Amino acid sequence: MILGWTRFKNQKMADYEKIVDYFVAEKVPKLVNGKYISVRRYPAPEVLLGRPARIIRTIENLEQRHRLSAFTLTFTEADISIRDFNAGDSEAREKVHRILDLALAVAFPGVPIEKRPAILVSTHTHTSRLELNFAIPRCVIRPDGSVRAFNPSPPGRRATELWRAFVDTINMNYGFDDPGALERMRLIKLPDAVLKEIAEARRNNQLSRFEPLAAFVQAAEVRAGILLAKPGIPKRDVLLEGLRPLAEQHDLTFETATANGTTFRFRNGETQRSVTIRGPLMTDQFDQLFQRFNSNGRERKIQLAKAPDKLEELWLSVAREMPARHGFEAPEKFYELSEFLEAMPRPRPTVFRRKTHGLRPIVGLLHRLVTQQLMRGLVARLVTALPKNIFAEPRKKLEALNARYAKNHNPESEQGHPGSDRVQQAGGGVDPVSPSPLGHRKRPWGGRATGPDDRGSRRDLAADRESRECDGRRDRIVSKGRAETRCARAGNHRSDGVGSRAPETLELNELDERIKALLARLGVSQRGGDEQIEDALEPAEIVVSEKNDDILPDGP
Structure with a gap:
């Protein structure tokens, strides 16, 4: 420092x-x-x-x-x-x-x-x-x-x-690092303004006009080391005489030599100025430097060891003058120095506490990394690599089934109970069901009241539930054989409703024929096989009544 x-x-x-x-x-x-x-x-x-x-x-x-x-x-x-x-x-x-x-x-x-x-x-x-x-x-x-x-x-x-x-x-x-140590001592010192300009130009990737001065200092220190290595006690005048040819090579002209430095005339293009170079080799400290080289720095080590005591002595001598000069009390001791010389506090060790979940956070992090980052691109590439028409035919059949159920449960196109398989004619009905909507009559204290209309609706609800269970099971494709549904074994299915099914397993072409026949019964126009299915997929016709949410326990 x-x-x-x-x-x-x-x-x-x-x-x-x-x-x-x-x-x-x-x-x-x-x-x-x-x-x-x-x-x-x-x-x-x-x-x-x-x-x-x-x-x-x-x-x-x-x-x-x-x-x-x-x-x-x-x-x-x-x-x-x-x-x-x-x-x-x-x-x-x-x-x-x-x-x-x-x-x-x-x-x-x-x-x-x-x-x-x-x-x-x-x-x-x-x-x-x-x-x-x-x-x-x-x-x-x-x-x-x-x-x-x-x-x-x-x-x-x-x-x-x-x-x-x-x-x-x-x-x-x-x-x-001790600036007074022999290995760190600057034997030749340029002015601070010159050194700062050279350093700033180098930081900005520019060539300073004072670069010849920096080159002269490096070459002069090498030449001085050679001269000092010769036997005998060197003199400052002899050293300066030996450095004069080197100075001329770097556009420097010798002017004067004083106790505080040696002055040269520097010329580099438009820049012409006198530069005073200091340092032990350029001042009257030359003889002291030679003695320090011979002592191998022993005096400097002793000086450093006595530095704290010398600092306290000089500081107290100045502090004791404060009462007379400014009226402050004279201190008894240099307390700031004592605090400075105390041992540095040890830094607190970093404690890594184990979490209660163990490796669970790490496992969760790895899971998110694999599923969300690594697999996302892989799955996307696999899906995009599939043919576009691979699911075309199954999709048409599934949409046709959805459209049939929506058509069957649409209250605008049917009369009677929405969950019933029987279609009620406009002129009258076979089931004496009250036309009032179900589930909207309220008790005085809240809730829905129970009446004869609800009892009739519950009977239809039970029949519809059995019918829907049979519909879900018969749509599965199984191997050919004498597989029977629960409804067929119980013998309670109706031949004119949706729940009527043959005991044999249905093939896809047979399923298409039944879908066409059902659409014909529901009044859909017969314009062709493909057009008929497309008519069943119209968004305006795929409507499910919100009333089913009130009366069906499992939703529409």
Whole structure:
């Protein structure tokens, strides 16, 4: 993990609003090859603390010139996985919140939480690494309610060492990648603006104008390794002299060398500018770097081990000045650091409880999968593959039977009881049945009354039930023989009704003849065999009286 501070050029309100919007906006303009392009961040930034509008209002109400401090904590993928963090992993989230709390405690030593201003913390994960962005207004609220200026990182050696000890403490405690380790140290550093433009151009599949600078840095580190491997103690001037031909190959012209960096003149097409390159190989840290290589990093390991104690010491030295400066009570201990160093809580184990139904839900799921998904298409293909006329003849015969029964039970075309086999003439009837509809006379308290008309109807009902049972059994096709129906054995069938049947089994042609004869008795026109059957299938004639539902126990 590394820490980087944002530098404001003009210290104007527009600059503060721009940086706040940059921390939380999903779409931002980026400078690539001298032109601004619109970049959509995916995943979008996540706000962990605060509200942007409240930060802006707080900054607007401040009267001093420097009103905002901003810094960014950058983690490698090995430190915190962005996939786990965005997925809500409890361990990754707990680490981030602990780091956040410790960073705010270091920014406000000895200042109670309720006396701090509104703070904004957001994340950036679209760069394939986690970044924590902090926007902190430079003020505190004193115990008397007044607002006074406060700088989280004032100039001076103590503040620099305080924040360095903060970074070392986090890297040591969680085992993050140490930027001060020899294997991870950047020996030659380009300006941050150049690095950001190169990275943004690569993410948008473009070639940056500063690509020659990136190539020079890689080649210079290889050349420096060769020079340092030679016997004797190297000097910075000797190293720069050896890198000068390599710089000219990458359109760089040497200008000046200072204690804080080496300046080159960069030319690439229309781009011409001075670039100051820093890093241990380009600054006065060259001699210290050579000593660290000889010690094999032992000093760095000792420094990391002492980082928590050094952080607490520096923090308490600043916090003890708060009573005199702002009237806050001096803390006795760095409690936030103690909480940070505590062991991480173990995540709760995932418990898989067995359901009471055992494998029944799985069996039901497999059943639905086979019957509804797999077999549906198979059955449809099998049905569509059958010939269209395979059921034509049986269908005609079945429809003819249905039409005959509908014709026989149609009260509009017949006189008398709907369930009787005898047809009553229009002039009179043989059965003295009351013309009033059955089942509609009501008792005073509800229900249907019983009378002589009902008794007569019940006799006809019993006869009709026996007739219908005989009709259902005789329609079955069986082998030839002396098979007799129950009605034939009982001897109570009528020869002039529907229940009259021969004891022998009927063949299909014989069934057709009987159907034609019955249709002729019912008065259907004799226009031909096929036309006669088609007349029986007319929808207007296939009507069943609703009265049958009232008088028949088994329906129409």
